[in-house]
Amino acid sequence: MTISGQTPAVSVVDARTxxxxxxxxxxxxxxxxxxxxxxxTMETRFTEDLELESIDxxxxxxxxxxxxxxxxxxxxxxxxxxxxxxxxxxxxxxxEHVVRCLNAERN
Amino acid sequence: MAMIRTTDGPEGIRLHVQRLxxxxxxxxxxxxxxxxxxxxxxxxxxxxxxxxxxxxxGTDVVMYDHRGHGRSERPYSSYALADFVTDLERLLDxxxxxxxxxxxxxxxxxxxxxxxxxxxxxxxxGVCLIESNPATESWAKDIADIFRRLVGELVEHExxxxxxxxxxxxxxxxxxxxxxxxxxxxxxxxxDIPASRVLSEEQVRSVRCPVLxxxxxxxxLAGQAWRLASLLPGTRSxxxxxxxxxxxxxxxxxxxxxxxxxxxxPGGTPPVPVAxxxxxx
Numbered sequence: 458m459t460i461s462g463q464t465p466a467v468s469v470v471d472a473r474t475x476x477x478x479x480x481x482x483x484x485x486x487x488x489x490x491x492x493x494x495x496x497x498t499m500e501t502r503f504t505e506d507l508e509l510e511s512i513d514x515x516x517x518x519x520x521x522x523x524x525x526x527x528x529x530x531x532x533x534x535x536x537x538x539x540x541x542x543x544x545x546x547x548x549x550x551x552x553e554h555v556v557r558c559l560n561a562e563r564n
Numbered sequence: 565m566a567m568i569r570t571t572d573g574p575e576g577i578r579l580h581v582q583r584l585x586x587x588x589x590x591x592x593x594x595x596x597x598x599x600x601x602x603x604x605x606x607x608x609x610x611x612x613x614x615x616x617x618x619x620x621x622g623t624d625v626v627m628y629d630h631r632g633h634g635r636s637e638r639p640y641s642s643y644a645l646a647d648f649v650t651d652l653e654r655l656l657d658x659x660x661x662x663x664x665x666x667x668x669x670x671x672x673x674x675x676x677x678x679x680x681x682x683x684x685x686x687x688x689x690g691v692c693l694i695e696s697n698p699a700t701e702s703w704a705k706d707i708a709d710i711f712r713r714l715v716g717e718l719v720e721h722e723x724x725x726x727x728x729x730x731x732x733x734x735x736x737x738x739x740x741x742x743x744x745x746x747x748x749x750x751x752x753x754x755x756d757i758p759a760s761r762v763l764s765e766e767q768v769r770s771v772r773c774p775v776l777x778x779x780x781x782x783x784x785l786a787g788q789a790w791r792l793a794s795l796l797p798g799t800r801s802x803x804x805x806x807x808x809x810x811x812x813x814x815x816x817x818x819x820x821x822x823x824x825x826x827x828x829x830p831g832g833t834p835p836v837p838v839a840x841x842x843x844x845x
Contacts, residue, residue, distance in 0.1 A: 510606075510740075511608035511611075512580075512607070512629070514608065515582060515608050515612075515635075519582075527587075532584070532615065532616045533617075536614075536616045536617065536816070543612065
């Protein structure tokens with residue numbers, strides 16, 4: 458598992474660490490649009506606040522898999538959401554999903 | 565996956581490709597190539613809907629952004645239908661996919677898929693058209709009308725049009741419209757696609773693989789389903805009630821079920837007779 462080499466051996470992955478990881482991945486995507494100083498919080502919405510297009514979320518999915526491994530399946534997570542939920546998706550909801558996946562992996 | 569150049573020559577183009585394999589390293593039972601629609605569309609329409617479940621069901625899923633779309637390269641010219649079909653040919657060669665594939669096409673993606681099946685019957689196991697038509701004379705007329713409206717209403721009066729869309733359809737739709745306007749403004753796509761060479765009736769009839777055609781019952785295209793069904797009587801036409809043109813985005817679960825029934829069976833789905841009101845039995 459890719460995770461074992463990258464994360465300290467704590468029993469629970471905390472949301473703050475994951476938020477920092479995801480914010481870094483998002484800044485890499487936003488950087489391509491020349492947006493480099495946007496604050497990213499748990500409440501930030503991908504579509505409304507960051508103006509990301511769905512193809513940008515595909516890029517984010519790739520970054521998530523590269524960092525956390527395949528147990529964080531962003532595509533399957535989004536596929537289970539309704540269209541309105543995807544448009545209103547917040548960073549916090551993704552953070553929760555990642556934390557849940559990583560902790561499930563450890564148990 | 566990543567960016568793949570279709571050929572090494574100057575005519576090659578860099579396409580953004582994503583591939584989902586069955587989980588746990590299981591060998592795939594078949595390969596499905598998913599082709600998205602025009603202008604506002606990208607492979608994300610599959611990536612976040614039916615693709616994960618198709619892969620989980622044992623399919624090797626290949627998605628890519630068409631030229632000019634999503635993350636793929638955007639050349640100024642060469643946007644005739646034949647150029648899109650050639651991209652698909654070269655991409656499959658590049659990926660060394662040699663056994664027959666299932667092609668799934670949403671809207672214009674289905675038009676590309678059907679043309680590919682005409683060109684390469686030996687390389688196609690089945691075609692699933694979602695809200696889509698083969699490139700016949702009537703298709704060319706409709707698409708020319710769409711581009712004429714788009715250029716006249718959106719591109720030539722972009723600021724006013726976008727303000728109107730934003731007020732009536734919301735910011736999200738306005739953002740999609742802006743990106744569509746940019747593609748039309750910065751490339752020859754609005755001239756090239758309507759000028760594409762169309763298929764003869766004989767060419768449409770030549771397709772022997774199973775063809776599934778999914779429509780939203782409320783969409784304009786549903787009213788034209790008889791055209792394909794009359795040329796290819798084996799077509800399995802399915803009309804999803806209460807759905808319009810955006811059926812893949814609005815009813816992904818229903819579309820997935822139909823795709824699995826079509827892709828999952830060896831040799832595809834046998835033709836299903838279509839009732840007078842268009843419902844598949």
